[in-house]
Amino acid sequence: MKNRSSVLPMTLITVGALLLSGCAAAGNAAGSADRQGGDPVAGGDLVIARSAGATSVDLTTVHNNNSIFVADQIMEPLFMGTDDGKEVKPWPAEGYEVSDDLLTYTVTLRDDVTFSNGDPMTADDVKFSIEATTKTADTGGWGYLNEGIDTITVIDDTTVQIMVKYPWSPFIAVLSLFSNAIVPANYGGVSAEEFYEAPVGTGPFAWGEWKKGQSLKLVKNENYWQKGKPYLDSVTWTVVPDVNTRKLQLQGGQIDIDEAPDWSSFSSLENTPGIVATAFKSTLISHVAFNQLSKPFDDVHVRRAIAFAIDREALIDAVLFGNGTPANSLLNPGSPYYDKDVKGPTYDIEKAKAELAMSSVPDGFSTSISISSGNTEQASNAQIIQSELAEIGIDMEIKPLEPTATRQAVQSGDFDMTLTGWTMDMPDPDHWTTFAVDPDGGAKSDYTSYNNPEVIALNKAAQRENDPKKRAELYTELQQITGDDAFLAYLYYSPYAWATTDKVNDFFVTPLGNYHLEDVYKSE
C-alpha cells in the first residue's frame, strides 16, 4: 500500500479527486466561493486591454507575463494552483501517488480530457510535453526548473510514472507551472515552429487570430473537458501602451477589462459608475536590492541602516495610494510558508542612525540607485527614498536608465542600489528563495552577491524536506536571517490592480497573476 504522505495536506487531494470525478457537471466549485452568484450567461466577446502584447505563445520559452497569461488559456498543465495560491489541485489529472522513497510519482489522468482538435489527451502527450520543456534548459527556456526530473515512463493511456533524481518536494508545484503545459505528442506531426503558429491545447480557448502588436483573439474551445464552459464565445487582448488611454477606453466602454490601471486613478475608477476596480491578492513583493560587491554595501550595518530609514507607510500612501501592506519578509503573504511573525527592519529613524553609526561609514556616504526610466512607480519610490535617506546623511542620486540598460547594469554588477521585485510562478517558494539566496542558484542571489552559507544550507534542506511542518520551520528561520541580513530592503506587498466594467462577472486573478477565463461571463 503506497504511503500517501504527499506533500499536500491529505484531505484536500482526496476531496479534490472526489469532487472532480464525481460531479464534473457542477464545475469546479473549489475556491470560487467568494465570487458573485447569478446564473452564467453564455456568449459575448471579452476585450482585455494591456500595456504590451504577447510576443510568443511558446510557453516553454517565453518569459513575459503578457504572453504567458494568454497562452495558458490554450494549453493547461496537469495541475493548477488553487485560487488562494497556497496549494496545487489536479486539473486535467485525476491525482497522483508518490513512492515511499519519495522518488517515484505515479500520476493518473482524467480519461475525458481532449485537445481542442478533438484528439484525446494521453500519457504519451504528457511525456512528450514535459520532456520537450526540459530540453529548453539549453536554449534559454524554462527547462532549468525541471532539472529535478529523471525519467518519465508511460504505464498506460491514463497513467504516467515520473522518477525524480532526489526527494524533491516542489515537484508537483513544478508540474503546475505553465511551462509544463500539455501539448499533443510530436506537436501533432508538425514542426514546433508551425505548431506554435496556431497551438492546440486542452485549455478552455482555442486559437483565433493574432495581429502582432495590435490584438490577439482566442475562440471558445467546444471540446473543453469542463462541460458547459467557457461561457464566452471569444476573448480579445488589445495592446494599449498608454495607461491613461486604457483608462479612458474603459470609461468609454470601448474595452471590458483594463489590465493595469495606475494606482493614482484606482480610487477614482472604484467610484465611477459602471466600473468595478478590484485589488486582487498577489505574490508581488517590491524591494531595494543592494550590490554587495560595491562598497559600502558589503557592510550589513549600512544595509540595515537603509532598511530602517525607509518609511514604508509613506511609500504605500504616495505610490500605491494606500493599496498595499509593508513587507516584513522575503516571502509574500500569498506564498506558502510565509511567516507573518518574522520581524524585518521597519521604519525607525533612530535605529537607522544607530546602525549607520556602527557601520564603516558613520557620517554617511553618497551613492546611486539605478531605476528603469518610464516606470512611474519606480520613479516615485526612488524620489521618496532619496529624500528619506538624505535625512540620515546618505546622498543618493537617481540614475534612470532605459529598462533593458538597467537590467544589463544590474546583471553585470554595475550598480549600487536598484529597485526590483518578484512574483511567484508556482505555489512554492523554492523557485524564488533559490534564485534570491543561493549564489549558484543561477542568479548570484538576485544579482546582489549575497552569500550566507547558513541561509544557503537552510534553503537546500527545505528543498528536500517533504514534511510540511519541518519545511515551514526551515523557511521561517530562513526568512528571519535574511531579514536581519537585510540583503534586500523589503518595501511592500502590493496587490494586482484590475478594473472591469460591471458587465464582467466572475473575473478572478490568482495570486500567481493568471486568471481563469473559463469561469467569466458577460451579463447585459
Add this chain to the structure above:
Amino acid sequence: MLQRLSFIPGRLLQAVPVVFGVTLVVFFMAHLLPGDPATAILGDKATPASLEALRVQLGLDQPIWAQYGLFLANLFQGNLGISFSFQRPVAELVFQAIPVTMSLVLFSMVLALAISIPLAAIAASGPNKPRDLLVRFFTLIGQGMPQFWVGIMLILLFAVNLRFFPVGGFGNSPLDNLYYLFLPALTLAISISPVFIRSLRSSTISVLGSDYVATARSKGAAGAPLFRQHVLRNAAIPTVSIIGITLGYLVGGSIVIEKVFAIPGLGSLMLNAIYNRDFPTIQAVTLFVGLFVVIVGILTDIAYTALDPRVNLTGKARA
C-alpha cells in the same frame, strides 16, 4: 514630358548609397544599445546560464562584422530575418504595420491640407490685415504645441467628455479607421499645418503680387476662376517639396502619437523593437522608412516637374 523624367534612374542610383548608409548606421547604433536582446527578452528572472544559451541561439555571439554580413546577405535575398521577440519573420510584422501608419499619415496629410489651404488663402488675401495676423498667430501656437500634449487634450475633450470619438485603437475596416484615426490624424495635422500655411501663404502672396496675375486681371479674370487658373498652381509649386518632406518625416515621426493613441503602426513597432533590442525589426523598420523617404523625394521631384514646366532636373542639380 518623358524626356524630362529621365532624371529618375540617376536619382535611384544616387539613393543606393544613401539606403546602404542607413542600414550601416542603424545596424551599429542598434548594437551600441546597452543591454543585448537576451537581457531584454529574458527579463528579471534571467539566469546567466539562460542568457548565454539564448545569445548563442540568436547568433549574437558571432563577431559584429559577421552579423552585419549575414544581415546584408539576407537583405539581398529579400529576407529581413526573424524578429527576436516575436520569433516570426520580420517582414510579416512590418507589412502588417505599414498600412496602419500609411492610413494615419495620409489621413493627417489630407486634414492638414484641408486646414492649411483655406487658412493660407484667407491670410494671403489680406496681408498684414487682422485676419492675416490671426492666422499667423495660430500657426505659431500650432507649431509651439507639443504633439503628445495636443493628443492628450483632444482625447480629453472629444473622446472622454463629448464621446464623439474612441480613445485610440485601430479599426479593422477602412471605414472603421476613419472613425478611429480621426483624432490622431487631427493631432498630426495640427503639428504639420503651420509649415504648410506659412509656405502656402508666402507663395500665394508673391503670386498675387506677380505681373501675370495683373495680366490675368487685365483680361477680366477675378475671384475663383482667377484663383483656380492662375494662383493655385503657381502657389502650390514651392509647397509640393514641403509636402514631400513632411510625408517622409511623418512616417518616421509619428511614434509619440502612436503611443498616445495606441495605434499599432511602424512607430510603436519601432519603439517596442528598441525597448526589446529586437535588432532585425529595428533594421527592417528603419530601412523601410529610409526607402520611403528616398522614394517620396523622387515622387516630389516628379510632381515638381509636372507642375512647373520651367524645372528640368536632368540638367541642373537641384540645390
Add this chain to the structure above:
Amino acid sequence: MSSPTFLLVGFQARRRAKARSRSLKPWYRNTPLVAGMIVVGLLILLAIFAPLIAPYDPIAQDLGATLQGPSAAHWLGTDKFGRDVLSRLIWGAQVDLRVGFLAVLIPFVFGSILGAFAGYFGGWFDAIVMRIVDVFFAFPFLVMVIVLVFILGSGETSIYLAIAAVSWVSYVKIVRGEVISAKEQDYVVGARLGGMSNARVLFRHIGPNVFSQAIIYAMSDIVMNIMGIVTLGYLGLGIAPPTAEWGSMILEGQEFITTHWLQATVPGLMVVITSLGVSWLGDGLSDLLSPERRK
C-alpha cells in the same frame, strides 16, 4: 516633435516671403522682434532668478499634502509628491531653456562650417558630405534621438549630444545653399578675381550674410530642441527625476488628467509660450538680418 528636414523646409518658405516683403523699419518698430525679446527675456529672467521667484523648493516633498488643487499656499496646487507645481514650473524653465539654447550651439557651429566648406569647394568633398547628410535626413529623426539617449544614458549631456548628432545636418544644407548662391553673386566673383585667398573670401565676404541665415534658422531650431526635450521627458527618457522639467511634469500630470487636469496642461502652455517667444524672435531677426536677396 518635428525633424530637421521638416523644420528646414518651413524655414526656407518663411525666408522666401521675407526676401520680398522685407521692411526697412528700425529694430524697435519691428513688432515680432520686440515681442520675442520681451517674452524670451522674461523667461530667461524667470530661469535665472528661479530661486528667488519660486515660492517653494521644487523638489521638497510633502507627502501629507499630495495632489491638492490650486490654493492660496500653492497657486497651481501640488503634484503627487506634494511638491509645489508653480515652483517646479519656474525651475523647469531653467532646464528646458538651457538645454534648448545650448543644444543649438554645437550643430550650429559644426554644421555651418561644414556646409560652408562643402558649398564653397564643391567637388568630391561636397558629394560625400551631401550623401552623409542624405543618410541622416532619411533616418527617422525621433528614433535616432531615442536610440542615442539609450546609448548615452539619460541626463543633460546625453540630450545635448543626441540632439546635436541629429540637427547639424540642417545647418549644412542651409549654409551650403547660401554659399553656393553667394558664390555666383558678382561681389564674390569680383573678390576671387581680385586674387583674394579662398579663406578670406569665405569668411570676410560670404561669411557675414550666409551665417545670418543660419542664425535665423537656429531660432526655430531652439523651438525644436525644446520640443525634443519635452517629448523625451514625456517618453520617460528625459532628465533624471526629481529635477523639474516640463516634459516629465506633463508625463506625471497625465496620470491625473481626468481629476487634476491643471498639472498636465500648464507645462504644455509654458512650452507654447516659450516657442511663441522664440519664433517671434526668429521672425524679427530674419527681418533684420536677411539683406535684400536677388530680386
Add this chain to the structure above:
Amino acid sequence: MNREAKAKMPGTHGLTETDVATSPEASPEATQPILSITDLTLGVKRGNSTTSIVDGVSFDVAPGDRFGLVGESGSGKSMTLRAIAGLLPGGVEVLSGHAYFRGVDLFSLSAEDRRALMGPQIAMVFQEPMTALNPVMRVGEQIAEGSRRHLGLSRKAAMGLAVDMMAKTGIPDPIRRARAYPHELSGGLRQRIMIAMALSCRPKLLLCDEPMTALDVTVQHQVLNLLEELCDDFDASLLFVTHDLAVVNQTCSELAVMYSGRIVEFGTVASVLQNPRHPYTKGLLDSAPDFDQPDRALIPIPGFPPHLADKTPGCSFAPRCSFATEACLTGTPPLTTVRPTTMQPTTVQPGAGVACYRSDEIAEGVLA
C-alpha cells in the same frame, strides 16, 4: 525720323448702345473722347495722413488717337494707367477725380461691370514680358482665355482665334508656338504674345505700360511698328506710357509730360517736341540723343525727381529748374489752357497747355 502727327478725326467705331452704359448727360456720339480723365488724384492713406502720388491729372484720348504719357520713373504715369485699368496695387486709392471711358465713369462702375469691360473694351500690355505671362500655362491658352470668357467661344474656337492673333502679331509657326510655355520664348516673342492677348477681344482702348523698355532696341522697333499697324487694323485707341521721347515721337499723336504726379505740359507731339514750352520738357529733349543731330552735346537735368512723400510748396520742378524764379518757389503754376471738362460740348482741337510761369519766354527762345 520725325513723323508728322496723324490727327485722326474721331469716329463712332460702330459703338452700339448696349456696349457701354452711357450716363444720361453724355455728349452726342460724334465727338465723345474714348477716354477722358478729369482731375484724377491717387494717393496712399496711412492712418490720417495721405500722400498723393498723382495730383489732379486731366487729359482726353480721342477715339483712334494715340496719346503718350511721358515722364521719369516716379512721375505717376504708370500709376495713372493702372488706375484706369483698375489694377492699383494694395494701399493706393483713387482719392478724387473721374475716368470716363466713352462717357462712363469707370470708378463708379461695380467691380462686376468694370471686369466686363476688361478685354472687350479696354486691354493692357505690360512692361516685363519675362514675368507678365503665367509661367505654368501654355501661351496659346493664355491668349484664348480672354476670348473664351468674354466672347463665350468654345475651347477649340478660342484656340483658333489665338493662333490667328499670333499670326497677326508676326509670330512664326504660330500653331507649334501656341503650345510653348513662356520660358521657351524670347522677350520679343513674348511681347508679341502680350499684344495678341490684348487685342484678341478687339478692345476699343489699349493701355500700354512701357512695353518696349525690357526689349533691346532692334526688337523694340519691330514691336512698335506692329503695335501701330494693329491699332489701326483693330481701330483701337492707344494710351502709351513711356519715359522714352523717341518712342512717343514715333508712335503717338498727342502727349502729356508728367512730373512728380502732375502734368506739366501737353499738346500734339509735333508742337511739344518742336518747341517745348516747359523747362522740364526742354531738359528731357536736351538730354536725349537725336539721330538728326549726332554732334549735339547732351545736357543732363541736374538733381533727382522729388520723393513722393515730400510735397514742397511751389512748382515741384523748381529745385532742378535753371530758370526758377522767386514766384516758382512759392506759387504752383496752373496748367494754362486747361481743356474744358469733357461733359460740355467740345470740339477736339490740337490745343496745348503748359504749367510754367515763364513758358512764353522759353517758347520765344529767350531762355535757351
